[in-house]
Amino acid sequence: LGGRLLRDKVWFFATYRYADLVNGISRTPADLARLTAFRSDFEPFDNTSTSKQPYVKVTAQLGPSHEWSGFFQNDRNRFKADRERSTHPVTLRSAGGSMYQTKLSSVWSNRITSTFSASYNNKGGEEEDTYTNAPGTGPRVSVHQRTALSGGVPVGNAELVTMNNVETQNYLPSNMLMLRGDLTYYRDGWLGSHELKTGVWAAPRLRRQVVDRLANPLTSGEGLRLER
Numbered sequence: 001l002g003g004r005l006l007r008d009k010v011w012f013f014a015t016y017r018y019a020d021l022v023n024g025i026s027r028t029p030a031d032l033a034r035l036t037a038f039r040s041d042f043e044p045f046d047n048t049s050t051s052k053q054p055y056v057k058v059t060a061q062l063g064p065s066h067e068w069s070g071f072f073q074n075d076r077n078r079f080k081a082d083r084e085r086s087t088h089p090v091t092l093r094s095a096g097g098s099m100y101q102t103k104l105s106s107v108w109s110n111r112i113t114s115t116f117s118a119s120y121n122n123k124g125g126e127e128e129d130t131y132t133n134a135p136g137t138g139p140r141v142s143v144h145q146r147t148a149l150s151g152g153v154p155v156g157n158a159e160l161v162t163m164n165n166v167e168t169q170n171y172l173p174s175n176m177l178m179l180r181g182d183l184t185y186y187r188d189g190w191l192g193s194h195e196l197k198t199g200v201w202a203a204p205r206l207r208r209q210v211v212d213r214l215a216n217p218l219t220s221g222e223g224l225r226l227e228r
Contacts, residue, residue, distance in 0.1 A: 010060045017053040019077075022046050027084045038143060038161050039087040047089075049079035051096070070102040075123075078130065087163045090136035097123035115182045124208070125172025136165030139216045168212045177205040 002013035024046050027035070035042045057071035075096040082091045101119035108114065141163040144156025182199035 005058075008061065010058065012056070012058050014054070014056045016055070017051075019049065019051045019053070021049040021079075023049065025082060025084055025086075031084045034085070034143075034160050035087055038163060042087055045082075045089050047080045047082055049077060051075065051077040065107045067105045068103070069105075070100075072098065072100055074098045083162070085160060085162050087161060088135065088165075090134070090164075090166055092126075092130055092134060092166075094126050094130040095124070097121060099123065111186045113184045113186075115180075117180045119178050120176070122173070122175040124174035126170050127173050128171070130171075131169050134169070134215070136215055138164050140165045140167040166215045169215050171209065171211040171213070174208040175205070176203060176207070178203050 001015070002011065004011050025044070027044060032042075032044070053073075053075045055071065055073045057069060059067065059069040062068055076094065076098075077096045078092070078094045080089055080091055081093045082089050099119060099121035101117060103115065103117035105115045106113065142156060142159055143161040143163070145158035145160055147154045147156050149155075179202045180199065182197060185196045187194045187196070
């Protein structure tokens with residue numbers, strides 16, 4: 001959707017996209033047998049992905065020599081990433097974020113033009129709201145085919161089933177501020193037509209965090225060996 005807000009002065013353009021996707025989880029008969037053995041009411045489920053992606057841009061003619069534009073865009077995607085050995089749909093993920101930009105384009109003469117822009121975005125990975133109403137309960141339970149000693153401690157290998165919850169919740173927020181300026185010079189007569197450009201690109205702020213938290217802080221890990 002687009003159109004004018006003020007005749008010959010201000011225009012707008014807007015789009016919106018909504019995505020609701022399903023990604024099936026491939027399970028073998030052996031996987032299904034193990035899942036139902038450890039969760040009697042198990043019903044196969046799929047991974048899902050949903051996102052709302054708005055985009056709005058406004059352009060304004062500030063005078064015969066200057067044009068300003070600004071836009072907002074968001075592409076936050078929330079999805080699940082469970083595997084064929086998961087008994088519950090508890091692996092939550094998210095990615096993307098918002099972006100804001102402002103830009104001024106100017107014509108100083110029939111030879112010189114310039115563009116300056118500033119943008120900010122918070123596109124990253126999982127944030128606090130990713131795990132709102134997380135469906136996992138209790139500690140994560142992993143069932144392995146066998147165990148081996150590692151530093152004197154029995155550890156499992158060949159994981160067969162994962163139950164109840166995730167072990168950790170990952171937080172990967174980030175944000176960035178970017179500045180850019182370009183200057184273009186046009187020249188005719190030097191054995192043809194030429195365009196000379198120079199500019200600057202700067203990122204005065206770039207912040208990324210990587211945080212892992214126990215999904216169930218009351219448990220730090222426990223192993224149990226079953227024999228038959």
